[in-house]
Amino acid sequence: MYTILKKEIAGFLSSMVAYVTIVFFLVITGLFLWVFPDSSILDNGYATLDQLFYIAPYVFMFLIPAITMRSFAEEKKEGTFETLATSPLTDWQIVIGKFFAGLLLVILALVPTVIYYFSVYQLGSTPGNIDSGAVIGSYIGLLLLGAAFTSIGIFTSSLTTNQIVAFVLAVFLCFFCFAGFESISSIAFLGKIDSLLISLGISAHYQSISRGVLDTRDLIYFLSFAALFLAATKMVLSIRKW
Template sequence: MFAILKKEFNSFFSSTIGYLIISIFLIATGLFIWVFDSNFNLFNYGYANLTPFFELMPWIFIFLIPAICMKSFSDEIKQGTIELLFTKPISTRAMIYGKFLGAFSLSTIAVIPTVIYIFSIDALKQATSIIDYSAIATSYLGLLLMIGAFVSISLFSSVLSKNQISAFIIGVFICLIMFFAFAGLSTYQIFASEIYGIEYLSLSYHYKAMSRGVIDTRNIIYLVSISILFLELTKVKLEKLRQ
């Protein structure tokens, strides 16, 4: 697994890909948070917290992570190099988790510089304002768990097509469904009752709960479970290719 992780990590940073992805993320985030006149602008928000930042993150990662992962397996399948991986003394699960950790690490590295935003709002806040650092820490934990879910979904999408663009589109579509669709359905009266529990199937419900600074093991378990579910679905699909 660690050999695959090292290979993935080196592939990101031995070329400009890793640096380009991190740069795009930081530039896009900076523009929305500080420059563009939008709901995500911290100046427009008027409060000393990073709520707009955490509301923006799903929109960026829904597109960025499928772009990172789109060739993880689709390229290997198209070029036939997946057969070489199958001949190596490594389990399918270890192969998948190695690629997962590679993409997750790159995404996490991209997020780390945004910690400076905490110091920025601290410098800009009024003397009477208080920053809830524990809520920010919980929000970052929720963000990392959401990233893990998006990475696992995107890896699964990558085994569904030999074409990178198709894998990207499938990844974006599933991420959108998992994050927004169930929450959207719960707004309709027919599904509004808690009996159906539609809202609880949404990634956004659990992510937003953590973004409010709420540490609830149910939210953590759900987000981790989604990651494991799609990684196992990826394993099932690869095992079929291996036979």
């Protein structure tokens, strides 16, 4: 697993993909937090990072698929997947190694945003007048969300040799899993199963953690979600070996 992890990180850092996606994330979130008048902290006058944690999931829907689209698709296109598949590494080691490599880049994209927290912390009329517990909870929520989206991206990349197809499929699945169930639940004739549908979507669990309360049910949901897509990826790899 560590061999795959180091190989993937080296591959990311030797290309422009990692740098462009991280810069893109920071620019978009920075614009929403400090520039755009409808969401700017300076214009609204409130010491809060709510806008960051509201916009970040939607940016992640594009950023993470851009990071993960090459995971398996590029290997298959360049003919190196056969070598990887016949190596002493197990399918699980390959899948987990690529998953953690993608997740590490997501973490690297989040680390610079800590500057936003310290800026808001100092900008308040009373320095420190910010709900740090909610901020920590929101960062944990973003990390878990990143893990969920990374597992989706790894899965879609295993389905095709075309990185663009993998990207588009991942964006669609990320959006559907995040907001799709909630949208379906709004259909009137579904009645009592509305709450069940909402609980199946990522959004409800992300919002729950963002309040600063770590509920075991939310943690189990995210871990199970990532495990499901990673298991599906492993199954795809196993089928392709036959």
